[in-house]
Amino acid sequence: MLLIHCPYCEEERPELEFRHAGEAHIARPTDMAAMSDEDFEKFFFIRSNPKGVIYERWRHVHGCARFFNAVRDTVTDKFVMTYKAGEPQPKKLPGAGK
Amino acid sequence: MRKYSVFAIAREAMRGNKGWEEQWSSPEPKSEYDVVIIGAGGHGLGTAYYLAKEHGITNVAVLEKGWLGGGNTGRNTTIIRSNYLYDESAGIYDHAVKLWDGLSQDLNYNVMYSARGVMMLAHNVHDVQSLKRHIHANRLNGVDNEWLTPEQAKEFCPPLNISSNARYPVVGAALQRRGGTARHDAVAWGYARAASARGVHIIQNCEVTGIRRALSGEVTGVETSRGFIGAKKVGVVAAGHTSVLMDMAGVRMPLESYPLQALVSEPVKPVVPCVVMSNTVHAYISQSDKGELVIGAGTDQYTSYSQTGGLHILNHTLDAICEMFPVFTRMKMLRSWGGIVDVTPDRSPILAKTPVKGLYVNCGWGTGGFKATPGSGNVFAHTIARDEPHPINAPFTLERFRTGRLIDEAAAAAVAH
Numbered sequence: 001m002l003l004i005h006c007p008y009c010e011e012e013r014p015e016l017e018f019r020h021a022g023e024a025h026i027a028r029p030t031d032m033a034a035m036s037d038e039d040f041e042k043f044f045f046i047r048s049n050p051k052g053v054i055y056e057r058w059r060h061v062h063g064c065a066r067f068f069n070a071v072r073d074t075v076t077d078k079f080v081m082t083y084k085a086g087e088p089q090p091k092k093l094p095g096a097g098k
Numbered sequence: 099m100r101k102y103s104v105f106a107i108a109r110e111a112m113r114g115n116k117g118w119e120e121q122w123s124s125p126e127p128k129s130e131y132d133v134v135i136i137g138a139g140g141h142g143l144g145t146a147y148y149l150a151k152e153h154g155i156t157n158v159a160v161l162e163k164g165w166l167g168g169g170n171t172g173r174n175t176t177i178i179r180s181n182y183l184y185d186e187s188a189g190i191y192d193h194a195v196k197l198w199d200g201l202s203q204d205l206n207y208n209v210m211y212s213a214r215g216v217m218m219l220a221h222n223v224h225d226v227q228s229l230k231r232h233i234h235a236n237r238l239n240g241v242d243n244e245w246l247t248p249e250q251a252k253e254f255c256p257p258l259n260i261s262s263n264a265r266y267p268v269v270g271a272a273l274q275r276r277g278g279t280a281r282h283d284a285v286a287w288g289y290a291r292a293a294s295a296r297g298v299h300i301i302q303n304c305e306v307t308g309i310r311r312a313l314s315g316e317v318t319g320v321e322t323s324r325g326f327i328g329a330k331k332v333g334v335v336a337a338g339h340t341s342v343l344m345d346m347a348g349v350r351m352p353l354e355s356y357p358l359q360a361l362v363s364e365p366v367k368p369v370v371p372c373v374v375m376s377n378t379v380h381a382y383i384s385q386s387d388k389g390e391l392v393i394g395a396g397t398d399q400y401t402s403y404s405q406t407g408g409l410h411i412l413n414h415t416l417d418a419i420c421e422m423f424p425v426f427t428r429m430k431m432l433r434s435w436g437g438i439v440d441v442t443p444d445r446s447p448i449l450a451k452t453p454v455k456g457l458y459v460n461c462g463w464g465t466g467g468f469k470a471t472p473g474s475g476n477v478f479a480h481t482i483a484r485d486e487p488h489p490i491n492a493p494f495t496l497e498r499f500r501t502g503r504l505i506d507e508a509a510a511a512a513v514a515h
Contacts, residue, residue, distance in 0.1 A: 001408045002400070016410065020399040037500045045352035045443050045499040049341035051403045074355075074403050 002077060006060045007068050007084045013060070021057035023047050024069045025089050051075060055089060058082070099295035102206050121287060122294030127301050130328030131159045133482055134320055135335055136306050136343060138162030139171035140282070141460055141467065142335035143289035144475020145482070146298045147205075152476075153483035156297035159329075160290075161322060163305035167286030170337050173437035174468040175360050175382065175394040177373050179216040179277035181236050181243045186493040186505045187446060188239040193490050194473025195276055201472055207288030209280050210387065215372040216277030217246070217255060219422070221266040225378055229272040236274075246271040255372050257425050265421055266379050279373060279384050279392075285471055309347040309457070317347070317456035333458045333482050338403065338438025340461035347454050351461070352499045353440045356397040357407035358465050361415075361434035363426075365389030374422065381418035390432065393419060397439065397465060407436045439464050444498075446505035449478050449491040458482050459496065 002015040029035055029043060048054070054074050059067045071080040071093060080093050100106065100119055110117055133149060135142045138160045149155045162168075178198055180191035198211045220226045229245070236243040248260040251271040260268045290300055301324070308321035309332060319328035334343050338355040366389050375382040382394045395415040398407045412434055420427045442448060442462035447470070449460045460478045463470065477488040487495075498504055
């Protein structure tokens with residue numbers, strides 16, 4: 001079971017309190033009706049599914065109930081960091097380049 | 099290839115068992131092949147076998163980064179069934195069940211296919227309606243499936259608890275008698291031996307690190323840990339790592355990879371005569387010929403390539419097993435493991451051509467690919483050989499996520515995902 005740091009509650013809590021909510025930083029289109037099928041496919045179905053660092057959303061559903069973002073390594077399942085929803089995607093990760 | 103038979107056993111018994119051959123050869127990779135298959139699991143080896151057998155294409159290599167059958171082929175719970183709701187799914191899974199019946203003879207290798215029946219339990223009104231809908235849909239598609247009362251279910255599987263005092267009482271069940279199990283390792287080994295005998299090269303410990311394309315776009319070969327290998331056609335059959343491989347060719351996939359776990363108990367005398375599944379409490383169980391109870395758990399909620407999952411997932415499944423079979427509450431579990439499954443948005447597989455000429459993909463089997471192994475290999479070989487899909491896999495395209503023509507087993511599947 002993962003231990004996840006909620007950036008709103010500012011504490012590490014067990015995974016059972018959280019719900020995974022898919023890939024992060026996928027912008028919801030403002031005018032979906034005007035989208036081409038190809039763009040809709042990219043937005044709705046295509047996922048990066050990386051082996052390594054992933055940016056993903058979690059929801060502290062049994063805590064503060066808020067969505068936030070996380071950076072995790074999908075090979076080790078270790079979290080690099082978590083940050084609040086709406087904050088920009090961190091380009092430089094803590095511990096990177098070591 | 100020397101044929102396996104009762105006479106071979108007798109002959110070797112007389113000669114001190116010194117005449118057994120290697121089951122498949124391990125040649126050095128050639129510089130070029132007509133077809134390169136990436137991934138030596140059941141689906142990949144099956145594809146190579148049917149390419150050689152049915153399409154006469156023997157200049158084929160199957161590349162495997164680890165050992166043969168060491169991925170999900172060797173990690174699943176070996177359940178075979180075809181009681182899917184939609185016509186397209188019934189078509190492909192029942193094609194597989196028809197091939198399972200007779201596969202041991204076809205391969206001259208005992209894959210231990212046992213049509214012992216797959217029984218799916220209903221615990222509430224919704225389950226009853228859903229399973230009965232499946233039964234009717236299956237029958238219209240020529241797939242056997244029948245309704246059992248709780249007493250009939252108990253008769254078919256005696257250790258089952260049908261007490262009305264159970265937390266989730268059994269109120270009925272759907273039974274597919276042609277469903278069952280097979281020996282997963284033997285499926286990989288049998289296809290490998292039969293493919294190797296027809297000239298297919300099986301190259302283990304050979305990791306694909308890149309897919310090379312010509313300026314005009316078509317595939318020209320693969321970069322591997324053992325050097326460049328040229329190929330006119332490349333088939334990606336890599337389960338959880340499909341996204342990683344397809345990225346190498348510049349194709350982004352509608353896939354996410356999740357850990358899926360299973361576990362086995364200590365071996366005991368025969369007690370569970372069939373496969374029992376329950377979607378509502380989420381558990382499935384069968385008994386291997388060695389005597390272990392083989393139990394499948396669910397996926398973790400997050401994507402991962404770690405081949406491990408959370409202990410609470412296993413706990414949840416064992417709670418359900420003990421509820422269904424109180425007789426197992428003191429059973430010891432022997433070991434557990436995880437595999438990485440590639441899941442599509444509609445929970446149906448993709449067996450198709452790709453936007454890249456000469457590149458084909460067989461993926462997205464999610465939590466239930468083993469049952470389809472022979473059917474999948476058979477129609478995927480057709481797709482590669484003829485450069486067009488077989489009617490059975492024609493609906494399972496990559497483009498369906500653009501056109502919206504989904505095969506939505508996510509909502510309709512006979513099993514919880």
